[in-house]
Amino acid sequence: MNENEKYISRCIELAKNGLGYTAPNPLVGSVIVHNGEIIGEGYHKFFGGNHAEVNAIDSVKDKQKLKESTLFVNLEPCSHYGKTPPCADLIIKMGIPKVVIGNIDPYKEVAGKGIQKLKDAGIEVISGVLEKDCSELNKRFFIFHKKKRPYIILKWAQTIDGFISPESKSNGKPFWITNEISKTLVHKWRTEEQSIIIGTNTAISDDPQLNAREWEGNNPLRIVLDKNLRLPKTLHIFDKTIPTIVFTSKKTQSLNTENLEFVNIDFNKNIVKQICKSLYKKDIQSLIVEGGTMLLQTFIDECIWEEARIFTGNKKFINGVKSPQIKGNIISDDFLGEDNLTILKNKKA
DSSP: OOHHHHHHHHHHHHHGGGTTTSTTSOOOEEEEEETTEEEEEEEOOSTTSOOHHHHHHHTOSOGGGGGGOEEEEEEOOOOSOSSSOOHHHHHHHTTOOEEEEEEOOOSTTTTTHHHHHHHHTTOEEEOOTTHHHHHHHTHHHHHHHHHSSOEEEEEEEEOTTSEEEESSOGGGOOOOOSOHHHHHHHHHHHHHSSEEEEOHHHHHHHOOOOSOTTSSSOOOEEEEEOTTSOSOTTSGGGSSSSOEEEEESSOOGGGOBTTEEEEEOOTTSOHHHHHHHHHHHTTOOEEEEEEOHHHHHHHHHTTOOSEEEEEEOSOOOSSEEEOOOOOOEEEEEEEETTEEEEEEEOTTO
């Protein structure tokens, strides 16, 4: 690993601290190096807050050193006014002579304009350092801007004999296939993504809260399909404690209340594309598809997904609801106690 790669790698480490807090902005970290020594670091902490470059520059005690320093950042500095002023302007103002960048920003308001502004000011710019690693870091942001839809994560738990749920559930309560370690991990994942969706049958049979009560962080936007508005309003998903969207075939604008929005879609057409289009308009960059089998299989059959996170618990049902059928490239396969967690990547993603 050369010097540029070393410091961009550090930028990636810093940027990860913002996961779950910066969306719809990207994850960005920045490092400032003077004569081989890091004199400043920063990352984008939350949406609407200072960008990574600003925080890194602010952390430098002796600002005169900036005129002899290199600024490293995993994503191209912005060149437009958004929630904050352009970072490219600040870099120019502070007299930083060299900038090393991981990825070019795919957002149309930036997309090379930040780099050009720096070059026009006489700043040396190097880009494309650890490009693949930087792209993986901001996979949600990149998919959102390139494909005009959220980054899709499929998630389910299945038994070793291939069932997602038993034939019948006692007392109407969910039957846990996996252990507490897996449950906690799922709640951690919820804090990292912007939204989570379930189908009508899952809402009725499991009555899930779809929050992140087992892990500190933000709760995702809750989404449920309810074509004919048959879901009981006593379900957790209607408790209005978390912003919730209901996709339905009914015209229901008058039913919208605080933290509860009804959105009309045509269930006779491609519902996956309609859901993705609606979430794109709302600046939702990522979506966990949690169940049930019918909804998961719909996303799979449409080939609209990036990752599938599949838990296999050490239980057998003999009969029940079969788990979804999916093919993909295995990117990891690990054990969490007796549970097996396999993560697939869409071959066509």
